[in-house]
Amino acid sequence: MHEIPLHDPSDPRLDDYSDLTDTALRTRREVAGGLYIAESLKVIERAVGAGHRPRSVLTQERWLPGIRALLAGTGTPVYVAPDTVVEAVAGFPVHRGAMAAMHRPAEPSVAEVVAGARTVLILEGLIEHANVGSGFRAAAALGADAVLVSARCADPLYRRSVRVSMGTVFQVPWTRFADWTTLSAALRDERITVAALALRDDATTLDAFAATRPDRVALAFGSEGPGLTAEALDAADAVVTIPMAGGVDSLNVGSTVAVALWALQHPPASA
Helix, strand or coil: CEEEECCCCCCHHHHHHCCCCCHHHHHHHHHHHCEEEEECHHHHHHHHHCCCCEEEEEECHHHHHHHHHHHCCCCCEEEECCHHHHHHHHCCCCCCCEEEEEECCCCCCHHHHHCCCCEEEEECCCCCHHHHHHHHHHHHHCCCCEEEEECCCCCCCCHHHHHHCCCHHHCCCEEEECCHHHHHHHHHHCCCEEEEECCCCCCEEHHHHHHCCCCCEEEEECECCCECCHHHHHHCCEEEECCCCCCCCCCCHHHHHHHHHHHHHCCCCCC
């Protein structure tokens, strides 16, 4: 690694780290440039451990020992700057100390991601990065083998998604799918049953579905409010609901994912 002290927030070498609070701008810039931002030493470690390559690192001096240990022997430029410079570039107070501009890896095919998977998570149209991150965290913690995200779903590699996931976006295999027609064909080829989580009068309760769960299943979740699209529901082999009490009709999507995955891992004793 090459340590490079920087003191000017307008230095063009820091362009990858500018305007981090502008979600729309960053999403366009990062995807077009084949990059994403990994924030905090722990997240950078997990990204590197997953085989992702940093283009550069921006850090305060107190975090250098960890960066040196992680990137020793590489040619990665490491920009070392005072707190005031880092915050001026990023646009917010940076408390996690280090950020890395990472090369975005090529996305595998759906078939590659679900090969051998017993439990798959499908996220359709989630526009909140935090919800995507919480979905990945639940997937990692509660036994999902793969995650599929729709074309219009928020970016799992956006820094807020990564942060909320606690870096598990680098742990669980995932990719995007273009549409339900091609996704359904790929899942049928793998003999994976699709169960859509939705509020519908004819839905099967989650405990009943878990008691007789198919050997291989993909659980589909939509955005809060609209829920899953008609295309998703039409493609589903089953519609599943979580019974509610207290006048509440649903949980937020992160909680729903966690409850559903836990139920599949702990079917009723009578199963």
